[in-house]
Amino acid sequence: MMDKALSEPEVKSVVICGQNGRFCGGADIKEFGETMTGPPLVPMLHKIESGTKPVVAAIEGIALGGGLELALGCHYRIAHSKARLGLPEVLLGLLPAAGGTQRLPRLIGVPAALDLITTGRHVTAAEALQLGIVDEVTDGNTVDAAVKFALSVAGKSLDACRISTYPCPQLPDSDAFFEMAMQQVRQSARGAIAPVACVQAVHAAVSLPYTQGMKREKELMGTLFTSGQARALQYYFFAQRAVGRWSTPSGSRWDTSKPRPVHKAAVIGLGTMGRGITVALAQAGLSVVAVETHEKLLMEAKQAVSGMLERGAKRRGVVPAYDNISYSCNIRPVADVDLVIEAVFEDMTLKKTIFQQLSEICKPGTFLCTNTSGLDIDQLASQTHNPELVVGMHFFAPAHVMKLLEVVYGPRSSPQAVATAMQLGKKMDKVSVLVGNCRGFVGNRMLKPYLDQAFFLLEEGATPELVDRVLEEFGFAMGVFRMSDLSGLDIGWRVRKADGLVVPEVLTGPSARIRHGFRYSPLGDLLCEQGRFGQKTGRGWYQYDKPGGRVAKSDPWLHSFLEEYRTQYGLAARCIDHQEVLERCLYALINEGFRILQDGIAAGPEDIDVIYVLGYSWPRHRGGPMFYAGLVGLTNVLERLEHYHQVHPDVPSLQPCSLLRKLVASGSPPVHRWREFIKKIHSQL
Template sequence: MGAVMVRVESHQRPVETRKRYNEEDRESHERPQEERSAAVRQGIVDKVETALSDPKVKSVVICGQNGIFCGGADIKEFGPKMSGPPLIPMIHAIEAANKPVVAAIEGSALGGGLELALGCHYRIAHSKARLGLPEVTLGLLPAAGGSQRLPRLIGVPAALDLITTGRHVTAAEALQLGIVDQVTDNNTVDAAVKFALSVAGQSLDARRISTYPCPQPSHLDALFEEVMQKVRQSARGAMAPVACVQAVRAAATLPYTQGLEREKELMATLFTSGQARALQYIFFAQRAVGRWRMPSGAGWDTSKHRPVNKAAVIGLGTMGQGITVALAQTGLSVVAIETQEKQLMKAKQAVSSTLERGAKRRGVAPPLDRISYSQNIQAVADVDLVIEAVFEDMGLKMEVFQQLSAVCKPGTVLCTNTSALDMDQLASETPNPELVVGMHFFSPAHVMKLLEVVYGPRSSPQAVATAMQLGKKMGKASVVVGNCRGFVGNRMLMPYSEQAFFLLEEGATPELVDRALEEFGFSMGLFRMSDLAGLDVGWRVRKSAGLAEPREASGQSARIRKGYRYSPIADLICEQGRFGQKTGSGWYQYDKPGSRVARSDPWLHSFLEQYRARHGLVARSIDHQEVLERCLYAMINEGFRILEDGIAAGPEDIDVIYVFGYGWPRHRGGPMFYASMVGLAKVLERLEHYHQAHPDVPYLQPCSLLKRLVASGSPPVHRWREVIKKLHSQL
C-alpha cells in the first residue's frame, strides 16, 4: 500500500451553510460545529492509529480538505466542556510514530494547524500556502506544543517574532526559516506522497522536534529582557503577547516536558482573563459586519455589487490623496481630480512618493501609472465609482454632485467622504439619489483600516453593496451605518470629548485624562489625539453648529449653549492659534510645528487655573476611575442611542468601528462589549449617578435601550439584537 493519507477537515463552514447563518440561529449552528471539530480530531487519531498498526503502510501523509490544511482550533469550541480527543496527546502520538508522517500544507496552516504540522516529521508546503501561530491575536498562545516546538526548530529570535505578533508567513519565508522542508508549485498532496515514500524506513530520531535542544542565543537574558520591554510597550495592557514571551523563554530554558507544563499554565491564565473572550469576540464581529442589512431588509446576501475597475477621487487634499493611494494600491485605475493647479501638482508629488515608499517596503513596482491626474471633472466620464473628498462645505459638495450627475456614465456610484455633512441632502441634489452613498474613510486613508459605508433613505442596496465590496477589496474593516450627524464613530466621540473638557473645568489636566485613557489601553489619550488631528477641525464643526460663538468671558452663561452645559475651553485654546502639533502647541507644547513629542505646557496649566477662577470653579481631585467612567460610559450611552435609532445594526458594528478607527484597545473588545463585561447594571447605575450630579448634561442621561436591557436581565452582547428588534417593532 505504501503511503496512507489522513484528511483534516476544516472547521470553516462550507459556503452554502455560511450563507444561511444569521444571529438568531447562531446556537443551532454552534453545536454541530463543535461536534464536527471533535470528530475531526477523533478521525485523525483513529486513522493514524490504523495506519501505524498496518504493516502494509510504510508512511503517512496528513492533508487538509478543499485546499486548506488547517486554520487551527475551533475557537467556538473552547470552553469547560470540550469533547473529543485533546490536541496535545494527538500531536505527541504522531510525533512518536515509527513511520514517517508528512504534512501536506495547502492554503493555511495556522495555530493548532501548524502545531499539528510541527508534530509531523516532515512538512511540504504549496508555494501559495500561509503559515503562522496567530493565537496571540485571539488572546491566547500556541498551547498545543507550538510555543515549545517552534523555537527548537527555528531558533528563539525568529520564534519570538512569529509567536508574539501572530503574523502569517509565506511558504517561501517558511522554507527560509526552516519551518517547512520543501515548497512545491504542483499538487502538494502528490508531492508529499512521493516524498513520504522516499523517506519510508529511514530513521526518525532526528525528525522529532520536541527532542531537539533549543538553540541558545548569546546573551539570552538580555535578549528576553529587551523583547519583553518592547512587547509590554506595544501590548498596551494585553496579556497574551507577554505570556507568549514567557512561553518561549520556557522553551529556551527548560526541558521540553517542563516547558509544556509552563505553556499549559500560561494558557490557563489567558483563558480565564476575559481578554481572550474580548479578542475572540472581535474576530467574529469583524466577520459579522460583512453580513450587513438595511432597514428595508435588503442586505449582503440579497444585493449584488456593481464591478468597479476604474474609480475617481475628487479633491486632492490630505484625505483625497490617501484615498487615491489606497485605490491604486488595490489595483484600480484611478482618475484624480483637483481644480487648483498648484494643489494638483503638490498632491501628485505626495501621492507618488507615498506609493514609492510603500512599494519599496513591499519590494514591488509602485503603481504610479494606474493614476491619471486632471483639473477637469469631464475626465470622470467613464469611471464606475466616484469618491468626492472636497472641503467640508455643503454648497461646494452640492455643486460637485450636480456636475458629477451630468458627466458620469449611467449607473456610476457616487460616494461622498463627508464626515460631518448630511449625505441625504447631497443625494437630493442628484437625479439618481439611489446611487449616492457615504464612504467615510479615516485619515490617513491608505493606512487606517476603518471605512464607514453610509446609506441614506434613498440609497439602493446595490450602491451599498458596491461600496462594501470596494472596501473589502481595499482591505478595510467596512461597516454599514445609517445617516446621522457624525454617523457612528464621530457621534460617539462627542460625549467622550465633552466629558473630557468638563473634567478639565472640574480640576483635571490633559495629562491626567490622557494617562487614564492610555493605561486603559487607548493608543493615545483624547488630548494627545486631538493635538495630532488638529484642534481647528472640531472648532470649525462647533462653529457651524452655532456652538463656538464668543460669549462674555465669565459667568455661568459662558458655559451654557442652547440651554445645556457647554465647555468653551477648546474654543478658547483655538482662539489662541493653538491647533495642536501643526502649530507647535495645543493641549501640549511641541519643540516646533510638526513635532510629535508632546510635553506638558505650563501655559496651559495656568490658563486652566485662570479659567476656573474666572468662572468661580473650584478644582477638586479627580482619579482615573472617574475619568474612565465619565468619558467611556457617556460614549457607551450614545452607542446605545445609536442602536436604538437603528443607525448601527448591532453592537458588533460599533465595536469594530471603535477598534479599527479610534484606537480602542482590541483586548477590551470595543465599547459595547466592554459595557457587557463591566455589567450593564453597573454602567446604568454610574450614569444615573453622574447625571444626578450634572443634570444639565443630556449625554449622561441613561438611554432607554440600556434601561430596557438591564430590566430584561442584562443579556449577553450577542442577544442584544433581539431586544433592539422588539423595541423597533413596538415603535
C-alpha cells in the same frame, strides 16, 4: 487512522495532507467550551513524533494555529509556494497550546519564534523556508512532492527530526533578553495579557526541560482561556464577520441586492484623504481619474500619490500601479466613470456645488459617493437628478491604510447603490460597516460626548496628562489630548464655528459656558485663539520641541492657563481619580452607542464595536465599547450614568438612554442577543 498508519508493518512512511487545498486552519473557535481540558492534539503529536516511521506534512493553503503545531509534530514539512503559516492564537487572547511555544523556538531560535508567537502574523512559504520552519517549497503538486520526499527518507533514523528533543538555542544573556522582550511586548500590547503569556511560555522553553515547558504552556493557556480578554477577542473575531451580513435595524437585508461592477472610478479633491482614496482604488486594480482643480495642489498630489504607491508596492512585492491613475485639473474627464468619490473639504456648500456639477456631467447610472465624516447625505442627494444613486463612503485617515469604511445610506439610497459601495470597500480590502444617516454617523457621533467629558474633567481639576494616562492604561493608543494635538485642534475649532458654538467671551461665570441650553467647554477654542493647534505649531495641550515635533511634554503654561480659566469662571478644582476619568469618558461614549442603536443608525452592537476598534483605536482585547458595557455589567453602567447625570444635570450625554434602561429591566441579556432585542423594539414602533 493515524494509529493504523503508524502500526501497520506494510506502511513505511506517512504523508499528512488536508482537504480542498488547505492543510489545516487550526481549531474552530465556535466549538470552544467554557472549560479548558487541554487540546486532544497533544497526545497525537507526541505519538507521531516518537514513532519510528517518517511523517511528512504536505502543507497547501494554510497551516495556522493547531495546523502549524501539527506540522511541527511531524518529522518533515513540505509546503506549496502559495501556502501561509502562522500561530495566530494571540489574536484570540490565547497562546499556541499544543506545543507551539515549545517546539518553534527549538526549531528556528528564540527571537524569530517569539516574533511569530507574540504577533500572530502569517508568513509565506518562502519566509518559512528561510526561517527553517519547512524543509522544502514546491510550485507543483504538494502531496506528490511530499510522497516522493517521504519515500526517500523511509527507513532512515529520525533521531534528528524530533523537534521536542532539540536543545533550545542558547542566548548570550537569556535573562536580559527576556526582560527586554517582556518590556517591549507590554508596551505594544497596551494591557493585553495574551502576548505577555506568550513570552512567559517561550521563556519556559528556554529555561525548562520540554516536559515541564509543556506543563507551563498548559497552565498559561488555562488562565487565558477563561479570561474576559479571550472572550472579548473571540467576540470581536465574529463581530467582523457579522457586519458583512448587513441589514437595517428592523431586520431587512441589504446584502441580497446585486452590486454593479465598478471598473473606473473618480476621486474629486486630492487633499490628504483624496490622495489616500486614490491609492486605495488604484491598488485594488481600478482605473482612477484623480481630479484637483488647483494646479499647484495637483502637482503636489501627483508626487505624494506616486510615493505612496511605491512604498505600498515595495511592502507587497508588486509593481506600483502608476498606470491605473490619470490626473486632471478639470472635472470633465469624470463623465465616463462608473462611480465618483467626492473628497473635498468638509463644507456643505462646496459639496452641494460639486454634486450639482456631477449630476450634470456623469453618464446615467453613475454612483455618487461622498467622503464626509458627518454631513447629511440626503442634502447632497437632493442636489442630483437621481438621489437613489448617492451614498456616503466615510474613509479613515490614512485612507489607503486604515481598514475601516463607514458606508452611509440616506433615506433615498437604493439597495444597489449601497451594495456597490460595500462591495467596492471589500475590493479595497476594507471592513465595510453599513450605518444610517445622522450627524457624525456612528464613530464621530459617539466621539463627541467622549471628548466633551475630557474637556469637562479639565475644567473640574484634571490635567491632560492625567486623562491621557488613564485612557492609555485602559488600552487606547493615544489619550484624548495627545490625539487632539496629533490631528490638529483647529479641525474641531472650524466645525464648532460652523455650528455657532464659538462665540466672543464677554461674560464670566457659569452662564458663559452654556450653548443651546447645555454645558459647553470653550477650552479648545481659547487654545486655538492663542495659535496653539497642536503638533503642527509645536504647542497645543502639550508642548513640543519644534513645530511638527512628535514627543509630547508637559506644558507649565497650559497648567497656569487652566488655573486662570477656573478662576475666571468660578470653578473650584478638585481631586479627580482614575475611575472617574474612565467612567465619565467611556460611559458617555457607550451611552451614545445605545442611542445610536435605539435610533436605528446601527443594526447591532457588533457594528459599533468594529467601527471603534478599527477606526478609533479602542483596544481590541476589550472587544469594543458595547461589548465592554456588557462585560462590566449594564446595571453598573446605568447606575454610574445616573450618578454622574445627577451631579451634572446640564450634560445630556450622561442621561441614561432608554434602550439601556430596557435592557437592564429585561435582565441584561448578553451582547449577542441585543440585535434581536433591538429588532423587536423597532418592529413595535
